[in-house]
Amino acid sequence: MHPAPSVILFTVFSGMGFGFLALLGLGVLTASGWTAFFLWGLGYALAVGGLVASTFHLGHPERAFRAFSQWQTSWLSREGVASVATLLVLAPVAAGQWLGLPAPQGLGWIGAAGCAATVFCTSMIYAQLKTVPRWHHWITPxxxxxxxxxxxxxxxxxxxxxxxxxxLSAILFLSFRIGDGQFPAAALTTGHATGLAHLGRVTVLERGHTAGNYLLTEMIHVVGRKHAEKLRIIAILLAGILPALVLLVLPLVAAIPLATAIHLIGAMAARWLFFAEAEHVVGLYYGMR
Known part of the structure; x- marks a missing residue:
């Protein structure tokens, strides 16, 4: 599928932001005064900035608020509701640490659970899709x-x-291996897509149109195998292995920004592949499989 930059930024930065906010809510990282203001501000900036970036991919960003109304059936809507609720629950905790005011510790724990729920909802936007076999697996959440x-x-x-x-690097490697086998395991062909499988092997002689369309732009993206293999190695190394090495050998003051930067580059490479390698079954109508 088309790896839209806005969606890559959304999933990478909001994920890190909610992960960081969860640690603050649990009290794993404690601070007070302006240090607390900076740490909570950083977490909120990453989480909210990522969520805002997701609207850039919409045809009508001004209508994004309507997504909140479908929480009963839509994982995207549930993500929106969970994210707003989580940020509101954690706000008193953040303000309390900044201003030195008492705040119930239970709110921090609830907020941390909300962070996990929000990230889970984000993952289920993709994992629920049977039309994209690579994503339709437990490894995605x-x-x-x-x-x-x-x-x-x-x-x-x-x-x-x-x-x-x-x-994380091990899970990322496993996700690549599992994902590669999902479409073949589904055993879907052009014959199944057209309903003509009972007649024998079906191939596409000519596309239904010569010009591009929305489906070809958004649902079908071809990435070269050699490029994909190189990016997989880069993603696995930069997302987890190199940051761990940096944290091991460098002083913490220098290690944190460097390891974070390396991890983000690896995360973006991994997320680009997450979309670029995902094959939508609609491609069967165009003979893309």
Whole structure:
């Protein structure tokens, strides 16, 4: 599918932001005064900035508020509701630490659970789609949650960031292996798409039109195998392995910004592949499989 920059920025930055906010809510990273203002502000900026970036891909961004009304059936709507509720729940905790005011610790725990729920809802926007076999698997929500947790731990400079980063690289490698087998396992062909499979092997002689259309632009994206393999290696190395090495050998003051920058580059490469390698079944009508 078409790897839109706005959606890549949305999923990468909001995931890290909510992961970081969850750690603040749990009290894993504590601060007061202006230090607390900076840390909470950073978490909110990443989370909210990522959510705002997602609207850039909409044809009518001014109508984005309507997505909140479909929470009973839409994972996208549930994500919107969960994100707003989470940010509101954590606001008193953030203000309390900044201004030195008492705030119920339970709000921090509820907010942390809301952060996890928001990231899970984001992942289910994609994992629910049977029309994209590569995404329709349990590994998709695990991968999104692993990115959020690892990004938050790296940004917070926690010791657990190193094993989490290495685990993330392993999960990312596993997601590539599982994803590669999903479309073949579904055994879908042009014959199934057209309903003519009972007649034998069906091929596309000529497309229904010569000009481009929305489906070809958004649902069908071809990435070269060699380029994909190189990007996979880059993503696995930069998303987890190199940040863990940086955190191990460098002083924390220098390690946190460098490891965060490296991790973000790897996360963007991984998320670009997440979309670019995803094959939508509509491609069968165009003989793209």
């Amino acid at each position: 695990v991968l999104f949650l692993a990115f959020a947790l690892t990004g938050g731990l790296i940004l917070a400079g926690q010791m657990l960031a190193m094993p989490a980063a290495l685990a």
